[in-house]
Amino acid sequence: MPRAVSDGGEHMDSEIASRSSSHRRVDSVQHAGYKVGFPPKKKLLDEFTDAVKETFFADDPLRQYKDQSRSKKVLLGLQHIFPVLDWGRHYTFAKFRGDLVAGLTIASLCIPQDIGYAKLAGLLPQYGLYSSFVPPLIYALMGSSRDIAIGPVAVVSLLLGTLLQNEIDPKKNPTEYTRLAFTATFFAGVTQAALGFFRLGFIIEFLSHAAIVGFMAGAAITIALQQLKGFLGIVDFTKKTDIISVMKSVWKNVHHGWNWETILIGACFLAFLLVTKYIAKKNKKLFWVSAIAPLTSVIISTFFVYITRADKHGVAIVKHINKGINPPSASLIYFTGPYLAKGFKIGVVAGMIGLTEAIAIGRTFAGMKDYQIDGNKEMVALGTMNIVGSMTSCYVATGSFSRSAVNYMAGCHTAVSNVVMSIVVLLTLELITPLFKYTPNAILSAIIISAVLGLIDYQTAYLIWKVDKLDFLACLGAFFGVVFSSVEYGLLIAVVISLAKILLQVTRPRTALLGNLPRTTIYRNIDQYPEATLVPGMVIVRVDSAIYFTNSNYVKERILRWLRDEEERQQDQKLLKTEFLIVELSPVIDIDTSGIHALEDLFRALEKRKIQLILANPGLAVIQKLRSAKFADLIGEDKIFLTVEDAVKKFAPKAAENV
Numbered sequence: 001m002p003r004a005v006s007d008g009g010e011h012m013d014s015e016i017a018s019r020s021s022s023h024r025r026v027d028s029v030q031h032a033g034y035k036v037g038f039p040p041k042k043k044l045l046d047e048f049t050d051a052v053k054e055t056f057f058a059d060d061p062l063r064q065y066k067d068q069s070r071s072k073k074v075l076l077g078l079q080h081i082f083p084v085l086d087w088g089r090h091y092t093f094a095k096f097r098g099d100l101v102a103g104l105t106i107a108s109l110c111i112p113q114d115i116g117y118a119k120l121a122g123l124l125p126q127y128g129l130y131s132s133f134v135p136p137l138i139y140a141l142m143g144s145s146r147d148i149a150i151g152p153v154a155v156v157s158l159l160l161g162t163l164l165q166n167e168i169d170p171k172k173n174p175t176e177y178t179r180l181a182f183t184a185t186f187f188a189g190v191t192q193a194a195l196g197f198f199r200l201g202f203i204i205e206f207l208s209h210a211a212i213v214g215f216m217a218g219a220a221i222t223i224a225l226q227q228l229k230g231f232l233g234i235v236d237f238t239k240k241t242d243i244i245s246v247m248k249s250v251w252k253n254v255h256h257g258w259n260w261e262t263i264l265i266g267a268c269f270l271a272f273l274l275v276t277k278y279i280a281k282k283n284k285k286l287f288w289v290s291a292i293a294p295l296t297s298v299i300i301s302t303f304f305v306y307i308t309r310a311d312k313h314g315v316a317i318v319k320h321i322n323k324g325i326n327p328p329s330a331s332l333i334y335f336t337g338p339y340l341a342k343g344f345k346i347g348v349v350a351g352m353i354g355l356t357e358a359i360a361i362g363r364t365f366a367g368m369k370d371y372q373i374d375g376n377k378e379m380v381a382l383g384t385m386n387i388v389g390s391m392t393s394c395y396v397a398t399g400s401f402s403r404s405a406v407n408y409m410a411g412c413h414t415a416v417s418n419v420v421m422s423i424v425v426l427l428t429l430e431l432i433t434p435l436f437k438y439t440p441n442a443i444l445s446a447i448i449i450s451a452v453l454g455l456i457d458y459q460t461a462y463l464i465w466k467v468d469k470l471d472f473l474a475c476l477g478a479f480f481g482v483v484f485s486s487v488e489y490g491l492l493i494a495v496v497i498s499l500a501k502i503l504l505q506v507t508r509p510r511t512a513l514l515g516n517l518p519r520t521t522i523y524r525n526i527d528q529y530p531e532a533t534l535v536p537g538m539v540i541v542r543v544d545s546a547i548y549f550t551n552s553n554y555v556k557e558r559i560l561r562w563l564r565d566e567e568e569r570q571q572d573q574k575l576l577k578t579e580f581l582i583v584e585l586s587p588v589i590d591i592d593t594s595g596i597h598a599l600e601d602l603f604r605a606l607e608k609r610k611i612q613l614i615l616a617n618p619g620l621a622v623i624q625k626l627r628s629a630k631f632a633d634l635i636g637e638d639k640i641f642l643t644v645e646d647a648v649k650k651f652a653p654k655a656a657e658n659v
Contacts, residue, residue: 080377084141087414095413102412103420105288106149106403108295110421111428113403113451115318115436116444117152118395119230120223121161122170123181126322126433127395128152133425134326135397136418138385144373146414147365148358149403149421150385154452155219156354156396158226159487160184162241163346167339180343183334186390187347192355193383196376204356208501210464211494212356213457214475218482218490220455223448230445231266233259233314243483259314265304266442269297273450287409294447301443302436316441321433325426330391347396351386353491354398358382361399365408402451470501509545511558513566514584514644521645523584536576537652539566540644542584547595556598559583560605578611582647586617596629603635614651616644 068076079086110132118128132151139150160181164170170177195201225246229237234257238249273293280290304310311317334340359375366373382398389397407417465472474497482490512525515532523540526532534540541562547555559581567578591599603613613635618626623640626632632640641647 081380082141083144083377084415091414091416096416098411098413099416100420102407102410102417104424105291105410106407106417107421107424108292109403109406110149110151110400111425112294112298112444112447113400114152114425115321115439116448117154117157119441119444120154120226120448121152121157121181121395122165123161123178123395124322125318125436126429127178127181127393129321129425129429129433130326130392131389131394131397133422133429134392134394135385135389136422138388139381140415140418140422142377142381142384143415144377144381145362145366145399146369146371147404147408147412148362148399148415149407150418151397151400151403151421152395153354153357153398153400154223154448155216155357155455156350156398158219158223158241159353159491160346160350160396162487163349165239167342167346176339179332179334180339180346181395182329182332182390182393183339183343184346184350185386185394185396186333187344188351188354188396189347189383189386189388189390191348191351191383192379192386195355196379196381196383199376201359201375201379204352204359206498206502207356207495208471208474208498210468210471210475211478211498212360213460213464214478215482215490215494216455217457217461218479219487220452221483222487223452227445227449230316230441231263231270231449232257233262233316233442235316241486259316261310261313261315262440262442265301265310265315265440266446269301269443270446270449272297273446274453277450284409287406291406291410294450297443297447298436298439302439305440306438310440311438318436318439318441318444321436323429323433325429326392326394328391329393333390349488349491350396351383354386354396355379355382357401358399361401361404365404368408402454470504474498474501503550506545506548507550508554509543509551511544511555511562512542513562514540514542516648521643523644534566535648535652537578538580538582538648539563539578540582540584540648542587544587546590547588547598548590548592549594552592552594552598555595556602559602563611580612580614580647580651581606582614582616582644584616584644585619585622588622589619590621591625593629596625596631599626599631600634612651613639614647615640616647617642 075085111129114128114132115125116128118125118131121127136150139148143150164177164180164184168177168180195203221243222241225243226241228234228246228250232250232253234250234253236249236253236257238245240246273290276290276293280287305315305317334343359378362373362378363375386394386396389395410417461472461475464475474494477497478490478494480490481493512527513534514523515526515529515534516523517529517532524532525542526534539562541559543555543559545551545555563578563581569575570577599613606613615626615635618640623632641650
């Protein structure tokens, strides 16, 4: 904490000065024994280089290559692209045992989910299995997360299916629909990889956590409602996703469209799945009960339908899943024609959502195990796997929270668990897919409903409500947008509200009137500290934000309003007239030309009132720009202080002594 200079102050100043001069020349102004630094102005190229480095390369990715031999640099470069070359050197059999168990566990969960998610995306069931074979292998080579489980997920499947069906009817034109899905997957991968390669990952941060919570909850409700078609055995079902259209379609078919055998199968196994989830939640050691429940349900329900031939009594079944591994699909991607732009648009949206979900999941589990993941590296890995996936009959894959949680609890150590899962899916495609012929659609609907219920995070929503009402508005807007309109409109509302919140905070920054805490040299917000006392003859204001063109005029007007309010209070209570306005700038990290013009206007307005403007503790960027704009000369460098206390002692010594 700054304090008044003692008898040894001159010695301290000379020591600091000599130390500074030994490193670099720094102009300064001295106040009360302290120095407000005026660093020399940087060259334009250096200033630009520093700004780019801090924006895109804050983690200094090249530092590890310094002072290394050429062969070492090549090895480090390959390890940066393929982290498996790093952690693979230390891989042990003990780790493999954990990865083997985890991989087998998530495979039992992913196989039935993948079939259901493919139907959710409007694709044939085998495409869901394809998407859990190739992408996990690519991610295991390039990803940096140890816990994330890769494959199709409910939200992205719904989003992709909704956007694709807006362009092509999958029943009338199944081939074109599938080709557009591959095209969208390709551009989703390109988007993800480009964001990581150009280190633009900060773009996804513009979607606030609150908006994501609301969007995910709304998507979960929408997905569950979509499953009523298979759960109730309805044939004629609406293509719209909003809750009103879905409920109208459900009630329209209540007398002649519902199938009681289908409902019985779906209800029984949904209850079974929910009970196993409850058991796993109560006892973490029994997580495997919930993990194997979907595959168990598929096996039992398929066997039941086969022996009873329930499919002849109106129970809808999967019927056919192509046998064999992923066929090549690079030639099916639209690189020309009218569907190119449509595929690009859909791919960008799906890629951003998939990226947001995967990065959030990766960071969550990395924090739980106390290791770090490289966000940009993750984006490149996810993008690459989707680009390769689009050429091998896969649709958009990303990190699944439910499978990643099971992977974590099953004791995975590395991404080898994804490889194990992929091998199991391969064996399924080669050997077992014909056995899914009699799998009822109702069981797939029950599996999806039980899976998406976990996306409704009501505890976090309640916490958001208690902490920040504006955040809760973003959460609510995204939720209702998805539920009552569509997934894409819900996403748009989430983005708009998130950006609106940023703009509101940027254009209307907080300011505070400061007072002195008795018997200290500390000045704090009088609203937060009622015991803080105002300094007679002075108004002290703190600006809690950078001052840019978006808020400069507001900051000036708000400071003048503080001044007017204090002048009215002084007149009413017959107090000492204000002679000094101190602006505390320590929270102001930057200022632009509009901000400087606003300070100049403030200075002139104060001059007319015969009030002196004083600045306290401007930061490095601020003081450099104030000096370049000659504002420091305008108000006088003797009006720029290191602390509010220094300014008070200089211009109101009697008042300071009485504080």
